Amino acid sequence: MLLHPGRTIMKRAGGYGVAVLLVLGTVLIGCGEASTGLTIEEERIVAGVDLNQLFAPPTPQERQQVLDDWAGQDVAARDMQAVAQASFRLGNLPVTMTIWHHTVNGQRHVGAVVVPDTLIEQVPVLVWLHGGEEGVRLETDVWPLADSLNLARFVLVIPAFRGETLAYQGLLFPTEGTPDPWKGDVADALALLNVVVQQVPAADTGRIAVLGIDRGATTALLMAVRDARIRVAIGVAGLTDFFGDFMQQVIEEALLGTVRPVPGLQAFTDRVLVPLREGQLSIAEARLALLRRSPVHFADLLPVGQWHHSQNDPFIPASEAERLKAAGPAWFQVFLYEEAGYELQDLPNALARIRMLLDELEAGAL
Incomplete structure (x- = not known):
């Protein structure tokens, strides 16, 4: 297999969550413990929601969008x-x-x-x-x-x-x-x-x-x-x-139907997480909902x-x-x-x- 440092292409096979990594460039020899320098992101699809996209760190543009929204409210x-x-x-x-x-x-x-x-x-x-x-x-x-x-x-x-x-x-x-x-x-x-x-x-x-x-x-x-x-x-x-480790776990559980006794979480689930799970709310819209809170x-x-x-x-x-x-x-x-x-x-x-x-x-x- 050939490896080109810094370039990875992830392909997912069918609907089974199988990931195939194609690497192009230098020859890889052996499979011992030596580090390749690659970071492979673990797939996190829960109830049809890509959690890696949902919980990626907010961007400056998203922050400004929320500030502008608040200013106009x-x-x-x-x-x-x-x-x-x-x-x-x-x-x-x-x-x-x-x-x-x-x-x-x-x-x-x-x-x-x-x-x-x-x-x-x-x-x-x-x-x-x-x-x-x-x-x-x-x-x-x-x-x-x-x-x-x-x-x-x-x-x-x-x-x-x-x-x-x-x-x-x-x-x-x-x-x-x-x-x-x-x-x-x-x-x-x-x-x-x-x-x-x-x-x-x-x-x-x-x-x-x-x-x-x-x-x-x-x-x-x-x-x-x-x-x-x-x-x-x-x-x-x-x-x-709402982007931190605790809320990531709480939101993942809520998407699967278990809502913890955190004040406000049930209503937030009904208003944001259920529509997200059912495809009525986009990832981009849900991210802004998290950021506003x-x-x-x-x-x-x-x-x-x-x-x-x-x-x-x-x-x-x-x-x-x-x-x-x-x-x-x-x-x-x-x-x-x-x-x-x-x-x-x-x-x-x-x-x-x-x-x-x-x-x-x-x-x-x-």
């Missing part, structure tokens, strides 16, 4: 209406909460906005992005952290994403639309933030932070990449790179921030945090914890670190 809030209001104490301070309806891309969206009652000047804004897939429950998701993070000093912005409900004292406020994890979540949260900018004079739009848990953590980083008004981004135990590939655009992740997280491995740490700018800190768990309260000193960063934001130091 309409996240303006329309038809704003305050539909409910309640006054109570958050921590030790009196606050007033308003439930807002507004439309995003023609669909009704719901969110809560909590404003301190005792104001002598504008206060910073904190967008709280929930985890899981069951919507947001204010009494269990947000209020327990009121004291540890001193939440009553902020205008709190708490969206329920499309297709979900916002729950408060047994009342359910539903949103319209079909769940669109991460991509749609970002649009919904940015639109609610725009409601606050227009309707809440107490909000200091020069001091905006976002804080998210698991699914909301990814959303927080993507929001900060897209909107320069956001000065601080904080995430806890979320996904960072991968903040690692836009890490240079992140503001000051923190990421918190257990090295023994039972759902999302710490490799997601490590990928962010490798790609992130110096001003974005990644903290890994030996303790098992995925709740913010499970990670020692995480709340104290977050509070210190929020203190800096409040003081105007960021």
Whole structure:
């Protein structure tokens, strides 16, 4: 057989996945352990999808295409209406909460906005992005952290994403639309933030932070990449790179019909992976869908921030945090914890670190 260094032609025989390597040039003698210098790519066809093409590193052109798409996306809030209001104490301070309806891309969206009652000047804004897939429950998701993070000093912005409900004292406020994890979540949260900018004079739009848990953590980083008004981004135990080893394995399993209990993954599978498998979505379109949900590939655009992740997280491995740490700018800190768990309260000193960063934001130091 003849070999010409640097030139390989791969031919696949029939539909059986047999690969025939034709090499042209120099004579090959023997078949011992000496290296030929060749790298032969292993075929990865799963459910009719070429995973080598799907997970090839994003190109600069693809990244720019996503940035251009984001820049042209309409996240303006329309038809704003305050539909409910309640006054109570958050921590030790009196606050007033308003439930807002507004439309995003023609669909009704719901969110809560909590404003301190005792104001002598504008206060910073904190967008709280929930985890899981069951919507947001204010009494269990947000209020327990009121004291540890001193939440009553902020205008709190708490969206329920499309297709979900916002729950408060047994009342359910539903949103319209079909769940669109991460991509749609970002649009919904940015639109609610725009409601606050227009309707809440107490909000200091020069001091905006976002804080998210698991699914909301990814959303927080993507929001900060897209909107320069956001000065601080904080995430806890979320996904960072849909092209990484973990998500490659997860997506391969989903294409074969097994969806892991990762928040947002079932809806993402229904929206992206099933159409890809059935030939209704091209590889090129699916790659952009992955990239839109991968903040690692836009890490240079992140503001000051923190990421918190257990090295023994039972759902999302710490490799997601490590990928962010490798790609992130110096001003974005990644903290890994030996303790098992995925709740913010499970990670020692995480709340104290977050509070210190929020203190800096409040003081105007960021």
